[in-house]
Amino acid sequence: MKRRLRLTQSADIERVRQYGKSFAHPLLVLVVLANQVGHTRVAVIAGRALGKAVKRNRAKRLIRAAISPYIEIIKPGWDLLLIARRPFAQADISSAKEILEILLARANLIINLDDTP
Secondary structure (H helix, E strand, C coil): CHHEEEEEEEHHHHHHHHCCCCECCCCEEEEEEEEEEEEEEEEEEHHHCCHHHHHHHHHHHHHHHHHHHHHEECCEEEEEEEEEHHHHHHHCHHHHHHHHHHHHCCCCCEECHCCCC
């Protein structure tokens, strides 16, 4: 994921976590908050409940790979925080993409390609 698309500052992540609107799924939680940057930024979190470092890093890589195709069709101007839940350790890329599509649609963040001029 490109550097400008990453949400890296802990203060920004905490702001999204505290003031953002969350959309939950048994495997993943999406927290969204509008930003003033003008483009979408993404942060991925996998806590210790997921397992040791190898499992957490695998989960984060999987989430980043799953969100990559959707970056172009997400409405600009949003900060996204993706939090992996414990069962996500057994997920694969196809289920991760399905979950992300469901959560992004529920958050109304996907650009409707039929409305574009």
